[in-house]
Amino acid sequence: MIAQDIQYEIAERVATITLRRPDHLNAFTARMRDELVEAFAQADADDEVRAVIVTGAGRAFCAGADLSAGRGTFDYRGREGAEPAAHRDGGGLVALRIFEMRKPVIAAVNGAAVGVGVTMTLPMDIRIASTEARFGFVFARRGMVPEACSSWFLPRLVGVSRALEWTFSGRVFGAEEALAGGLVSRVVPPHELLPAARALAREIAEQTSAVSVALTRQMLWRMLGAAHPMDAHRIDSQGIYWMGASPDAAEGIASFREKRAPRFAMRPGQDMPPFYPWWPEEPFR
Secondary structure, eight states: OOOOEEEEEEEETEEEEEEOGGGGOOOOHHHHHHHHHHHHHHHHHHHTOOEEEEEESTTEEEEEBBOOGGGGOOOTTTSSOGGGGGOOOHHHHHHHHHHHOOOOOOEEEEEEEEEEETTTTSSSSSEEEEEOOEEOOOOOTTTTOOOHHHHHHHHHHOOHHHHHHHHHHHOOOEEHHHTTTTSSSSSEGEEEHHHHHHHHHHHHHHSHHHHHHHHHHHHHHHHHOOHHHHHHHHHHHHHHHHHHHHHHHHHHHHHHHTTTTOOOOOOTTTOOOOOSSOOOOOOOO
């Protein structure tokens, strides 16, 4: 894809999306929003891509919304019609596209991740932070509210009390607090950040079934809103039934018994079992 505010690269079956406005600390723009939605859609549709890494160019991950428009930055009246119901939050469009992914998404947070810079990482599956990373849910300090569906994602990831502390105060905090709060899974020195993310992505690409990962990703995320364990039992049962008879299950057992690397052949673009998708919500648009 041709892009200006991001860079999209594929190597060793891993797509890397780099937020690329380093002179502006990778501040979020409407163009970046559109390019991110397109990049995630492209990675999702490409069966040669097994995992996605998102990081930032320069010393920031993303410093939040581009505030160069000044006082009217968040005033959308007249831009998209007079009816408030017509407005769609840009960060939310990115978050929803990530939520629909069949590929695991790893955030490699190299520096400041503030506002939409942190909320866009919440629907990503794994967040690894550099020791130089900083996080801030600063919306109340800007007279705004959390966006990018973060009122759904954040309390599910870190618990409601921690989520409220961070959003009420709007303070910026470091990587160690993010680790203690469960926002990130590990903290590494800056020079180890991308190698750690790439090693994890390659492990997924080389050792796992793409269809198994796609199903597992949606099973875990969707069950966060389930009303009863029976909802999970129904989907687990369908998954076991269909995947148990699949070529990938046969290969997984054979490779284990033969003590060799697996050669999984099923592809999410064409081999998803017939019960997928099972959820009633209308798909992302």
